[in-house]
Amino acid sequence: MSEAWLAFSIFFAAIFTNNILLTNYLGMCSFLAVSREVKTSIGLGFAVIMVMAATSALNWLVYTYVLVPLNLVYLRYIAFILVIAAFVQLAEMVIERLSDVLYAALGIFLPLITVNCAILGASLFMVIREYSFFSAFAYGLGSGIGWTLAIIAMAGIRQKMARARIPRGLEGAGIALIITGFMAIAFMGLAGMIRI
Protein backbone atom coordinates (compact mmCIF):
# COMPACT_ATOMS: atom_id res chain seq x y z
CA MET A 1 0.00 0.00 0.00
CA SER A 2 1.45 3.34 -0.97
CA GLU A 3 2.10 6.02 1.64
CA ALA A 4 -0.56 8.38 0.25
CA TRP A 5 -3.20 5.66 0.12
CA LEU A 6 -2.41 4.60 3.68
CA ALA A 7 -2.70 8.17 4.90
CA PHE A 8 -6.01 8.55 3.10
CA SER A 9 -7.44 5.40 4.60
CA ILE A 10 -6.34 6.54 8.05
CA PHE A 11 -8.00 9.90 7.39
CA PHE A 12 -11.21 8.21 6.27
CA ALA A 13 -11.18 5.76 9.15
CA ALA A 14 -10.64 8.53 11.69
CA ILE A 15 -13.78 10.26 10.50
CA PHE A 16 -16.14 7.32 10.17
CA THR A 17 -15.09 3.89 11.36
CA ASN A 18 -12.84 4.90 14.26
CA ASN A 19 -14.45 8.20 15.24
CA ILE A 20 -12.54 9.43 18.29
CA LEU A 21 -15.68 10.57 20.09
CA LEU A 22 -18.03 7.73 19.27
CA THR A 23 -15.59 4.81 19.53
CA ASN A 24 -13.16 6.10 22.16
CA TYR A 25 -15.57 8.41 24.01
CA LEU A 26 -12.91 11.14 24.21
CA GLY A 27 -13.60 14.87 24.37
CA MET A 28 -16.94 14.37 26.11
CA CYS A 29 -16.90 17.43 28.35
CA SER A 30 -16.98 20.08 25.64
CA PHE A 31 -19.11 17.76 23.50
CA LEU A 32 -21.83 17.75 26.15
CA ALA A 33 -21.42 21.40 27.13
CA VAL A 34 -21.43 23.07 23.72
CA SER A 35 -23.81 20.84 21.75
CA ARG A 36 -27.00 22.77 22.42
CA GLU A 37 -26.97 24.72 19.18
CA VAL A 38 -25.77 23.76 15.71
CA LYS A 39 -24.24 27.18 15.13
CA THR A 40 -21.97 27.19 18.17
CA SER A 41 -21.04 23.55 17.75
CA ILE A 42 -19.86 24.28 14.20
CA GLY A 43 -17.62 27.00 15.62
CA LEU A 44 -16.18 24.71 18.26
CA GLY A 45 -15.86 21.89 15.71
CA PHE A 46 -13.76 23.95 13.33
CA ALA A 47 -11.51 25.06 16.17
CA VAL A 48 -11.03 21.40 17.14
CA ILE A 49 -10.20 20.40 13.52
CA MET A 50 -7.56 23.09 13.28
CA VAL A 51 -5.97 22.41 16.65
CA MET A 52 -6.06 18.61 16.34
CA ALA A 53 -4.49 18.51 12.87
CA ALA A 54 -1.76 20.96 13.80
CA THR A 55 -0.91 19.49 17.20
CA SER A 56 -0.80 15.90 15.89
CA ALA A 57 1.82 16.97 13.36
CA LEU A 58 3.75 19.12 15.87
CA ASN A 59 3.69 16.42 18.51
CA TRP A 60 4.90 13.87 15.96
CA LEU A 61 7.94 16.08 15.35
CA VAL A 62 8.58 16.57 19.06
CA TYR A 63 8.19 12.85 19.70
CA THR A 64 10.36 11.63 16.82
CA TYR A 65 13.11 14.22 16.96
CA VAL A 66 13.30 15.06 20.68
CA LEU A 67 11.78 12.40 22.89
CA VAL A 68 12.86 9.21 21.06
CA PRO A 69 16.53 10.16 20.46
CA LEU A 70 16.91 11.26 24.09
CA ASN A 71 15.17 8.14 25.36
CA LEU A 72 12.53 10.26 27.07
CA VAL A 73 9.39 8.62 25.71
CA TYR A 74 7.97 8.53 29.25
CA LEU A 75 7.77 12.34 29.17
CA ARG A 76 5.36 12.29 26.21
CA TYR A 77 2.20 13.17 28.17
CA ILE A 78 3.61 16.34 29.70
CA ALA A 79 5.50 17.31 26.53
CA PHE A 80 2.39 16.91 24.37
CA ILE A 81 0.30 18.97 26.77
CA LEU A 82 2.89 21.75 26.73
CA VAL A 83 2.93 21.81 22.95
CA ILE A 84 -0.87 21.82 22.76
CA ALA A 85 -1.23 24.63 25.29
CA ALA A 86 1.40 26.79 23.60
CA PHE A 87 -0.04 26.14 20.16
CA VAL A 88 -3.56 27.08 21.24
CA GLN A 89 -2.30 30.34 22.77
CA LEU A 90 -0.37 31.22 19.64
CA ALA A 91 -3.27 30.29 17.39
CA GLU A 92 -5.55 32.53 19.45
CA MET A 93 -3.17 35.48 19.08
CA VAL A 94 -2.80 34.95 15.34
CA ILE A 95 -6.54 34.61 14.75
CA GLU A 96 -7.24 37.70 16.84
CA ARG A 97 -4.73 39.65 14.80
CA LEU A 98 -5.88 38.47 11.40
CA SER A 99 -9.64 38.37 11.43
CA ASP A 100 -12.34 39.77 13.69
CA VAL A 101 -14.92 37.49 12.11
CA LEU A 102 -12.82 34.38 12.67
CA TYR A 103 -12.01 35.49 16.22
CA ALA A 104 -15.67 35.99 17.05
CA ALA A 105 -16.48 32.58 15.54
CA LEU A 106 -13.52 30.46 16.70
CA GLY A 107 -11.26 32.46 18.99
CA ILE A 108 -13.41 32.33 22.08
CA PHE A 109 -13.57 28.53 21.85
CA LEU A 110 -9.82 28.05 21.73
CA PRO A 111 -9.15 28.32 25.49
CA LEU A 112 -11.83 25.63 25.96
CA ILE A 113 -9.97 23.24 23.72
CA THR A 114 -6.60 23.36 25.48
CA VAL A 115 -7.89 20.92 28.04
CA ASN A 116 -9.91 18.77 25.66
CA CYS A 117 -8.77 15.17 26.14
CA ALA A 118 -9.53 14.24 22.52
CA ILE A 119 -6.68 16.50 21.38
CA LEU A 120 -4.18 14.78 23.67
CA GLY A 121 -5.79 11.44 22.81
CA ALA A 122 -5.16 11.92 19.09
CA SER A 123 -1.48 12.68 19.75
CA LEU A 124 -1.09 9.63 21.98
CA PHE A 125 -2.87 7.29 19.53
CA MET A 126 -0.70 8.35 16.62
CA VAL A 127 2.37 7.51 18.71
CA ILE A 128 1.06 4.11 19.84
CA ARG A 129 0.12 3.18 16.28
CA GLU A 130 3.54 4.27 14.98
CA TYR A 131 2.23 6.48 12.19
CA SER A 132 4.48 8.31 9.74
CA PHE A 133 4.45 12.11 9.82
CA PHE A 134 2.04 12.31 6.93
CA SER A 135 -0.31 9.71 8.42
CA ALA A 136 -0.17 11.44 11.80
CA PHE A 137 -1.34 14.67 10.21
CA ALA A 138 -4.06 12.83 8.29
CA TYR A 139 -5.15 11.12 11.50
CA GLY A 140 -5.31 14.41 13.40
CA LEU A 141 -7.26 16.11 10.65
CA GLY A 142 -9.62 13.16 10.25
CA SER A 143 -10.21 12.86 14.00
CA GLY A 144 -11.03 16.56 14.16
CA ILE A 145 -13.52 16.23 11.32
CA GLY A 146 -14.99 13.12 12.93
CA TRP A 147 -15.39 14.93 16.25
CA THR A 148 -17.03 17.87 14.49
CA LEU A 149 -19.38 15.55 12.64
CA ALA A 150 -20.42 13.95 15.93
CA ILE A 151 -21.01 17.25 17.74
CA ILE A 152 -23.02 18.75 14.86
CA ALA A 153 -25.18 15.61 14.69
CA MET A 154 -25.67 15.81 18.43
CA ALA A 155 -26.54 19.51 18.32
CA GLY A 156 -29.08 18.83 15.57
CA ILE A 157 -30.73 16.17 17.69
CA ARG A 158 -30.68 18.32 20.81
CA GLN A 159 -32.29 21.23 18.97
CA LYS A 160 -35.16 18.95 17.92
CA MET A 161 -35.26 17.53 21.41
CA ALA A 162 -35.83 20.96 22.96
CA ARG A 163 -39.53 20.46 22.22
CA ALA A 164 -39.66 16.82 23.29
CA ARG A 165 -41.06 15.69 26.62
CA ILE A 166 -38.19 14.08 28.46
CA PRO A 167 -38.56 12.38 31.85
CA ARG A 168 -37.29 14.84 34.44
CA GLY A 169 -34.48 12.70 35.75
CA LEU A 170 -33.00 12.40 32.27
CA GLU A 171 -32.99 16.05 31.24
CA GLY A 172 -29.67 17.60 30.23
CA ALA A 173 -26.60 15.40 30.38
CA GLY A 174 -28.58 12.20 31.02
CA ILE A 175 -30.46 12.15 27.74
CA ALA A 176 -27.40 13.50 25.91
CA LEU A 177 -25.32 10.55 27.06
CA ILE A 178 -28.03 8.07 26.04
CA ILE A 179 -28.21 9.65 22.58
CA THR A 180 -24.42 9.56 22.30
CA GLY A 181 -24.66 5.86 23.13
CA PHE A 182 -27.17 5.28 20.32
CA MET A 183 -24.99 7.19 17.90
CA ALA A 184 -22.01 5.10 18.96
CA ILE A 185 -23.98 1.90 18.38
CA ALA A 186 -24.89 3.12 14.89
CA PHE A 187 -21.24 3.86 14.15
CA MET A 188 -20.31 0.41 15.47
CA GLY A 189 -21.77 -1.00 12.28
CA LEU A 190 -18.80 0.51 10.50
CA ALA A 191 -16.20 -0.91 12.88
CA GLY A 192 -13.52 -3.21 11.50
CA MET A 193 -13.98 -2.13 7.89
CA ILE A 194 -10.58 -0.51 7.95
CA ARG A 195 -7.73 -1.60 10.20
CA ILE A 196 -5.69 1.33 11.42
Place this chain on the structure above:
Amino acid sequence: MPLQTFFIGIAAFCGLATFLAVLMVIADNTIANYGEVKVTINESTDYRVPGGRPLLATLAEQKLFIPSACGGRGSCGLCKVKVESDIGEYLATELPWITAEEKPENIRLSCQVKVKKDLAIRIPEELFNVKEYRATVASLRDLTHDIKEVTLKLVDPPEINARAGQFIQFQVPEYELSSESVYRAYSLSSPPQRRDIVELEIRLVPNGICTTYVHQHLKEGEEVTINGPYGEFYLRDSEREIVFIAGGSGMAPIKAILLDMAEKQISRRARYFFGARSKRDLFLVEEMQELEGKLPNFRYIPALSAPAAEDNWKGESGLITDVLDRNLESGDNVEAYLCGSPGMIDACVRVLTANGVPEELIFYDKFG
Protein backbone atom coordinates in the same frame (compact mmCIF):
# COMPACT_ATOMS: atom_id res chain seq x y z
CA MET B 1 23.22 5.82 34.59
CA PRO B 2 19.88 6.46 36.38
CA LEU B 3 21.19 9.84 37.49
CA GLN B 4 22.10 10.69 33.93
CA THR B 5 18.61 9.79 32.68
CA PHE B 6 17.20 11.91 35.43
CA PHE B 7 19.18 14.97 34.36
CA ILE B 8 18.55 14.47 30.65
CA GLY B 9 14.84 14.27 31.43
CA ILE B 10 14.86 17.49 33.40
CA ALA B 11 17.05 19.27 30.86
CA ALA B 12 14.93 18.21 27.90
CA PHE B 13 11.72 19.18 29.64
CA CYS B 14 13.07 22.56 30.70
CA GLY B 15 14.47 23.08 27.22
CA LEU B 16 11.11 22.42 25.61
CA ALA B 17 9.27 24.61 28.11
CA THR B 18 11.79 27.44 27.68
CA PHE B 19 11.60 27.21 23.91
CA LEU B 20 7.81 27.47 24.00
CA ALA B 21 7.93 30.28 26.53
CA VAL B 22 10.35 32.26 24.39
CA LEU B 23 8.09 31.68 21.41
CA MET B 24 5.15 33.04 23.41
CA VAL B 25 7.08 36.12 24.49
CA ILE B 26 8.11 36.81 20.91
CA ALA B 27 4.53 36.35 19.73
CA ASP B 28 3.28 38.62 22.50
CA ASN B 29 5.60 41.37 21.30
CA THR B 30 5.00 40.91 17.58
CA ILE B 31 1.66 39.30 16.76
CA ALA B 32 -0.17 40.66 19.78
CA ASN B 33 1.50 44.06 19.59
CA TYR B 34 -0.92 46.52 18.09
CA GLY B 35 1.24 49.59 18.61
CA GLU B 36 -0.27 52.87 19.69
CA VAL B 37 -3.91 53.49 18.84
CA LYS B 38 -6.24 56.42 19.31
CA VAL B 39 -9.46 56.27 21.33
CA THR B 40 -11.82 59.17 20.69
CA ILE B 41 -14.46 59.80 23.34
CA ASN B 42 -17.63 61.78 22.63
CA GLU B 43 -15.97 63.24 19.52
CA SER B 44 -14.06 65.60 21.78
CA THR B 45 -11.31 63.92 23.79
CA ASP B 46 -8.54 61.83 22.26
CA TYR B 47 -6.40 59.35 24.14
CA ARG B 48 -3.29 57.71 22.68
CA VAL B 49 -3.07 54.24 24.24
CA PRO B 50 -1.19 50.97 23.71
CA GLY B 51 -3.43 48.60 21.73
CA GLY B 52 -4.31 44.96 22.34
CA ARG B 53 -6.00 45.16 25.75
CA PRO B 54 -9.68 45.24 26.73
CA LEU B 55 -11.34 48.65 26.37
CA LEU B 56 -12.32 48.81 30.06
CA ALA B 57 -8.74 48.29 31.28
CA THR B 58 -7.34 50.62 28.63
CA LEU B 59 -9.66 53.43 29.73
CA ALA B 60 -8.97 52.76 33.42
CA GLU B 61 -5.27 53.29 32.73
CA GLN B 62 -6.17 56.72 31.39
CA LYS B 63 -8.01 57.35 34.68
CA LEU B 64 -11.36 57.13 32.95
CA PHE B 65 -13.57 54.73 34.86
CA ILE B 66 -16.52 52.95 33.32
CA PRO B 67 -18.72 51.56 36.12
CA SER B 68 -18.26 47.83 36.51
CA ALA B 69 -19.24 45.67 39.47
CA CYS B 70 -17.40 42.48 38.53
CA GLY B 71 -14.08 44.01 37.57
CA GLY B 72 -13.93 42.84 33.96
CA ARG B 73 -14.95 39.20 34.09
CA GLY B 74 -18.02 39.72 31.92
CA SER B 75 -20.39 38.66 34.68
CA CYS B 76 -22.17 41.89 35.68
CA GLY B 77 -23.00 43.49 32.32
CA LEU B 78 -22.59 47.04 33.65
CA CYS B 79 -19.62 48.32 31.67
CA LYS B 80 -21.57 49.09 28.51
CA VAL B 81 -20.34 51.75 26.12
CA LYS B 82 -21.54 52.82 22.71
CA VAL B 83 -18.89 52.11 20.09
CA GLU B 84 -19.28 54.38 17.07
CA SER B 85 -16.51 53.00 14.89
CA ASP B 86 -16.21 49.46 13.54
CA ILE B 87 -15.05 47.00 16.20
CA GLY B 88 -16.27 43.71 14.73
CA GLU B 89 -19.07 41.31 15.51
CA TYR B 90 -20.58 40.76 18.95
CA LEU B 91 -18.70 38.11 20.93
CA ALA B 92 -20.54 35.19 22.48
CA THR B 93 -19.44 36.47 25.89
CA GLU B 94 -21.24 39.80 25.35
CA LEU B 95 -24.54 38.58 23.95
CA PRO B 96 -26.19 37.53 27.23
CA TRP B 97 -26.05 41.17 28.43
CA ILE B 98 -27.08 42.99 25.26
CA THR B 99 -30.78 43.71 24.70
CA ALA B 100 -32.49 43.78 21.31
CA GLU B 101 -32.66 47.62 21.45
CA GLU B 102 -28.95 47.93 22.22
CA LYS B 103 -27.77 45.77 19.34
CA PRO B 104 -28.42 48.18 16.45
CA GLU B 105 -26.86 50.96 18.57
CA ASN B 106 -23.66 48.88 18.85
CA ILE B 107 -23.62 49.04 22.63
CA ARG B 108 -20.76 46.80 23.74
CA LEU B 109 -19.33 45.38 26.95
CA SER B 110 -16.10 47.31 27.37
CA CYS B 111 -14.45 44.52 29.36
CA GLN B 112 -14.84 42.07 26.45
CA VAL B 113 -13.99 44.10 23.35
CA LYS B 114 -10.34 44.79 22.75
CA VAL B 115 -8.73 47.97 21.47
CA LYS B 116 -6.94 46.86 18.32
CA LYS B 117 -7.29 49.91 16.10
CA ASP B 118 -8.48 53.49 16.37
CA LEU B 119 -11.84 53.67 18.11
CA ALA B 120 -14.59 56.19 18.63
CA ILE B 121 -16.83 55.67 21.65
CA ARG B 122 -19.56 57.59 23.43
CA ILE B 123 -20.01 57.64 27.22
CA PRO B 124 -22.16 59.78 29.54
CA GLU B 125 -20.45 63.14 30.16
CA GLU B 126 -20.57 62.70 33.94
CA LEU B 127 -18.10 59.83 33.74
CA PHE B 128 -15.45 62.48 33.14
CA ASN B 129 -16.23 63.58 36.70
CA VAL B 130 -15.20 60.12 37.88
CA LYS B 131 -11.76 60.15 39.44
CA GLU B 132 -9.47 57.82 41.28
CA TYR B 133 -8.93 58.76 44.92
CA ARG B 134 -6.33 57.77 47.45
CA ALA B 135 -7.76 57.74 50.96
CA THR B 136 -6.93 56.54 54.45
CA VAL B 137 -9.21 54.62 56.76
CA ALA B 138 -10.29 57.17 59.38
CA SER B 139 -12.53 54.87 61.40
CA LEU B 140 -14.13 51.43 61.44
CA ARG B 141 -17.31 50.90 63.45
CA ASP B 142 -19.54 47.86 63.93
CA LEU B 143 -23.12 48.85 63.13
CA THR B 144 -24.51 45.33 63.66
CA HIS B 145 -22.99 41.88 64.04
CA ASP B 146 -22.32 41.77 60.28
CA ILE B 147 -22.34 45.37 59.02
CA LYS B 148 -19.37 47.67 59.39
CA GLU B 149 -19.28 51.42 58.85
CA VAL B 150 -16.06 52.40 57.10
CA THR B 151 -15.08 56.07 57.05
CA LEU B 152 -12.40 57.06 54.55
CA LYS B 153 -10.58 60.38 54.65
CA LEU B 154 -9.72 61.49 51.13
CA VAL B 155 -6.07 62.32 50.52
CA ASP B 156 -5.59 62.87 46.80
CA PRO B 157 -7.69 64.47 45.40
CA PRO B 158 -8.83 65.81 48.79
CA GLU B 159 -12.50 66.35 47.87
CA ILE B 160 -15.23 64.40 46.08
CA ASN B 161 -18.18 65.93 44.30
CA ALA B 162 -20.95 63.32 44.55
CA ARG B 163 -24.76 63.44 44.62
CA ALA B 164 -26.51 61.86 47.58
CA GLY B 165 -27.25 58.22 46.65
CA GLN B 166 -24.37 57.62 44.27
CA PHE B 167 -21.78 54.88 44.73
CA ILE B 168 -18.02 54.45 44.47
CA GLN B 169 -15.86 51.45 43.60
CA PHE B 170 -13.54 50.14 46.25
CA GLN B 171 -10.30 48.56 45.10
CA VAL B 172 -9.38 45.39 46.96
CA PRO B 173 -5.65 44.62 46.71
CA GLU B 174 -4.31 41.11 46.20
CA TYR B 175 -4.67 39.01 49.35
CA GLU B 176 -5.34 35.43 50.32
CA LEU B 177 -8.84 35.26 48.81
CA SER B 178 -7.97 36.96 45.53
CA SER B 179 -4.87 36.63 43.39
CA GLU B 180 -5.54 39.89 41.61
CA SER B 181 -6.81 43.28 42.58
CA VAL B 182 -10.58 43.65 42.08
CA TYR B 183 -13.21 46.41 42.35
CA ARG B 184 -16.51 46.27 44.23
CA ALA B 185 -19.24 48.88 44.29
CA TYR B 186 -20.58 50.47 47.51
CA SER B 187 -22.96 53.38 48.06
CA LEU B 188 -21.87 56.45 49.97
CA SER B 189 -23.72 56.91 53.26
CA SER B 190 -22.14 60.29 53.94
CA PRO B 191 -24.02 63.39 52.75
CA PRO B 192 -22.66 65.28 49.71
CA GLN B 193 -21.92 68.28 51.94
CA ARG B 194 -19.11 66.28 53.56
CA ARG B 195 -16.72 66.42 50.62
CA ASP B 196 -13.58 65.35 52.44
CA ILE B 197 -14.83 61.95 53.59
CA VAL B 198 -16.45 58.89 52.09
CA GLU B 199 -18.49 56.76 54.45
CA LEU B 200 -19.54 53.24 53.44
CA GLU B 201 -21.65 50.54 55.07
CA ILE B 202 -20.37 47.08 54.23
CA ARG B 203 -22.11 43.85 55.19
CA LEU B 204 -20.02 40.69 55.58
CA VAL B 205 -20.85 38.17 52.86
CA PRO B 206 -19.34 34.73 53.60
CA ASN B 207 -16.33 34.30 51.26
CA GLY B 208 -17.04 37.64 49.57
CA ILE B 209 -13.71 38.96 48.33
CA CYS B 210 -14.20 42.59 49.28
CA THR B 211 -16.42 42.18 52.32
CA THR B 212 -14.06 39.65 53.91
CA TYR B 213 -11.17 42.00 53.23
CA VAL B 214 -12.94 44.94 54.84
CA HIS B 215 -14.17 42.97 57.83
CA GLN B 216 -11.07 40.95 58.61
CA HIS B 217 -8.04 42.70 57.15
CA LEU B 218 -8.65 46.43 56.89
CA LYS B 219 -7.14 48.49 59.74
CA GLU B 220 -7.54 52.11 60.74
CA GLY B 221 -4.92 54.32 59.13
CA GLU B 222 -4.45 52.00 56.15
CA GLU B 223 -4.36 53.53 52.68
CA VAL B 224 -6.97 52.45 50.12
CA THR B 225 -7.89 53.36 46.57
CA ILE B 226 -11.42 54.12 45.40
CA ASN B 227 -12.95 55.58 42.26
CA GLY B 228 -16.25 57.26 41.58
CA PRO B 229 -18.83 58.64 41.91
CA TYR B 230 -21.24 56.65 39.77
CA GLY B 231 -24.94 55.99 39.50
CA GLU B 232 -28.37 57.34 38.68
CA PHE B 233 -29.75 56.69 42.15
CA TYR B 234 -30.46 60.15 43.55
CA LEU B 235 -33.53 62.08 44.70
CA ARG B 236 -35.61 63.39 41.80
CA ASP B 237 -36.84 66.96 42.01
CA SER B 238 -40.64 66.83 42.41
CA GLU B 239 -43.45 67.35 44.92
CA ARG B 240 -44.46 63.70 45.14
CA GLU B 241 -44.47 61.71 48.35
CA ILE B 242 -41.28 59.69 48.80
CA VAL B 243 -41.21 56.02 49.80
CA PHE B 244 -37.77 54.72 50.74
CA ILE B 245 -37.31 50.96 51.10
CA ALA B 246 -34.09 49.31 52.20
CA GLY B 247 -32.69 46.29 53.98
CA GLY B 248 -29.28 45.62 55.52
CA SER B 249 -26.49 47.71 54.05
CA GLY B 250 -29.04 49.14 51.59
CA MET B 251 -29.35 51.75 54.35
CA ALA B 252 -26.29 53.60 53.02
CA PRO B 253 -27.59 55.60 50.02
CA ILE B 254 -30.93 56.29 51.73
CA LYS B 255 -29.11 57.71 54.75
CA ALA B 256 -27.10 59.97 52.46
CA ILE B 257 -30.26 61.18 50.72
CA LEU B 258 -32.02 61.84 54.06
CA LEU B 259 -29.05 63.79 55.45
CA ASP B 260 -28.99 65.78 52.23
CA MET B 261 -32.73 66.49 52.55
CA ALA B 262 -32.21 67.66 56.16
CA GLU B 263 -29.40 69.94 55.04
CA LYS B 264 -31.48 71.43 52.22
CA GLN B 265 -34.70 71.54 54.28
CA ILE B 266 -36.67 69.50 51.74
CA SER B 267 -39.89 68.87 53.62
CA ARG B 268 -41.71 66.59 51.20
CA ARG B 269 -43.72 63.81 52.83
CA ALA B 270 -41.37 60.85 53.14
CA ARG B 271 -41.54 57.38 54.68
CA TYR B 272 -38.65 54.99 55.13
CA PHE B 273 -39.44 51.28 55.38
CA PHE B 274 -36.41 49.44 56.69
CA GLY B 275 -36.58 45.64 56.70
CA ALA B 276 -34.59 43.47 59.11
CA ARG B 277 -34.92 40.05 60.72
CA SER B 278 -34.72 40.95 64.39
CA LYS B 279 -33.66 43.80 66.62
CA ARG B 280 -29.98 42.92 66.37
CA ASP B 281 -30.13 43.69 62.62
CA LEU B 282 -31.42 47.22 63.18
CA PHE B 283 -28.89 50.05 63.23
CA LEU B 284 -28.65 53.84 63.20
CA VAL B 285 -32.06 53.92 64.90
CA GLU B 286 -31.24 57.06 66.92
CA GLU B 287 -29.91 58.83 63.85
CA MET B 288 -33.13 58.07 62.01
CA GLN B 289 -35.24 59.32 64.94
CA GLU B 290 -33.12 62.46 65.01
CA LEU B 291 -33.89 62.96 61.33
CA GLU B 292 -37.61 62.60 62.10
CA GLY B 293 -37.12 65.63 64.35
CA LYS B 294 -35.36 67.64 61.68
CA LEU B 295 -37.70 66.70 58.83
CA PRO B 296 -41.30 67.28 60.01
CA ASN B 297 -42.88 65.15 57.28
CA PHE B 298 -40.48 62.19 57.55
CA ARG B 299 -41.27 58.89 59.27
CA TYR B 300 -38.89 56.00 59.89
CA ILE B 301 -40.69 52.64 59.89
CA PRO B 302 -38.48 49.68 60.82
CA ALA B 303 -40.10 46.29 60.18
CA LEU B 304 -38.90 43.02 61.68
CA SER B 305 -39.66 39.78 59.86
CA ALA B 306 -38.64 37.49 62.74
CA PRO B 307 -38.37 39.44 66.01
CA ALA B 308 -36.70 37.48 68.79
CA ALA B 309 -38.69 36.87 72.00
CA GLU B 310 -36.40 39.12 74.05
CA ASP B 311 -36.81 41.97 71.53
CA ASN B 312 -40.23 42.96 72.97
CA TRP B 313 -40.97 44.37 69.55
CA LYS B 314 -43.98 46.69 69.32
CA GLY B 315 -43.37 48.13 65.86
CA GLU B 316 -44.27 46.76 62.47
CA SER B 317 -43.59 43.09 61.93
CA GLY B 318 -43.77 40.77 58.96
CA LEU B 319 -42.03 40.67 55.62
CA ILE B 320 -41.13 44.09 54.25
CA THR B 321 -43.44 43.49 51.30
CA ASP B 322 -46.45 42.89 53.59
CA VAL B 323 -45.61 45.91 55.76
CA LEU B 324 -45.31 48.03 52.64
CA ASP B 325 -48.61 46.74 51.26
CA ARG B 326 -50.39 47.48 54.55
CA ASN B 327 -49.05 51.04 54.82
CA LEU B 328 -49.32 52.18 51.24
CA GLU B 329 -52.82 53.67 50.96
CA SER B 330 -52.48 54.60 47.31
CA GLY B 331 -49.80 54.67 44.70
CA ASP B 332 -50.91 58.05 43.36
CA ASN B 333 -48.37 60.80 43.66
CA VAL B 334 -45.72 58.46 45.07
CA GLU B 335 -42.14 58.00 44.02
CA ALA B 336 -40.07 55.14 45.43
CA TYR B 337 -36.37 54.61 46.11
CA LEU B 338 -35.16 51.09 46.87
CA CYS B 339 -31.83 49.65 47.84
CA GLY B 340 -31.11 46.08 48.89
CA SER B 341 -30.78 42.54 47.65
CA PRO B 342 -32.14 41.76 44.16
CA GLY B 343 -34.78 39.45 45.66
CA MET B 344 -36.10 42.13 48.02
CA ILE B 345 -36.15 44.75 45.28
CA ASP B 346 -38.02 42.56 42.80
CA ALA B 347 -40.62 41.67 45.43
CA CYS B 348 -41.08 45.29 46.52
CA VAL B 349 -41.32 46.56 42.94
CA ARG B 350 -44.18 44.07 42.41
CA VAL B 351 -46.00 45.40 45.49
CA LEU B 352 -45.46 49.01 44.42
CA THR B 353 -46.70 48.52 40.85
CA ALA B 354 -49.68 46.50 42.13
CA ASN B 355 -50.55 49.54 44.26
CA GLY B 356 -50.40 51.81 41.25
CA VAL B 357 -46.92 53.33 41.43
CA PRO B 358 -45.78 53.74 37.84
CA GLU B 359 -42.58 51.87 37.01
CA GLU B 360 -40.76 54.99 35.84
CA LEU B 361 -41.12 56.46 39.33
CA ILE B 362 -39.46 53.49 41.02
CA PHE B 363 -35.70 53.93 41.35
CA TYR B 364 -33.33 51.30 42.70
CA ASP B 365 -29.78 50.16 43.17
CA LYS B 366 -29.54 46.41 43.01
CA PHE B 367 -26.37 45.06 44.56
CA GLY B 368 -26.16 41.31 44.00
